[in-house]
Amino acid sequence: MKRKHKTYSRPKRPFDKARIEEEAQIKEDYGLKNKIEIWKADSQITSIREKAKKLIPAGPEKQKVLFDRLKKMGLKSDTLTDVLSLDKKDYLNRRLQTIVFKKRLAKSPKHARQLIVHKKVLVNGRAINSPSYTVPIELEEKISLKKVNKMPNLNENAGEKNE
Secondary structure (H helix, E strand, O other): OOOOOOOOOOHHHOHHHHHHHHHHHHHHHOOOHHHHHHHHHHHHHHHHHHHHHHHOOHHHHHHHHHHHHHHHHOOOOOHHHHHOOOOEEEEEEEEHHHHHHHOOOOOOOOHHHHHHHOEEEEEEEOOOOOOEOOOHHHHHHHHOOOOOOOOOOOOHHHHHHOO
């Protein structure tokens, strides 16, 4: 079995007041559970930037492959400059939790997280229970809430008990 590695790294300066305040604001705005989710988003953006830096000397066809992949994810990327200027907020905006809140399917980001964890949100007809799921552009319009049958049919339940 392969060892699972961490998908984030802790900040180099743990007690940097400006960073702590910025992360607290991001955590509040996006309804995140903890700061590790911010660090994971930052790590993802860093890896995307590293791939873009490696593609600087490469041909435009290899760069286009990266641009197409990022556009499917919903990240703005027409040039290498755009890719290198991506921020963790751009990545956090593509999370299922944020999109559910922005589509007004939930009252707040935390309410959106609750709905997702309880499998009340459907993406393309499938229940996704991970708030950190990055939603591709083509599936963004196919996000919906599960239909809830509040009043069960009493006749059906009575028939089952008698048999």
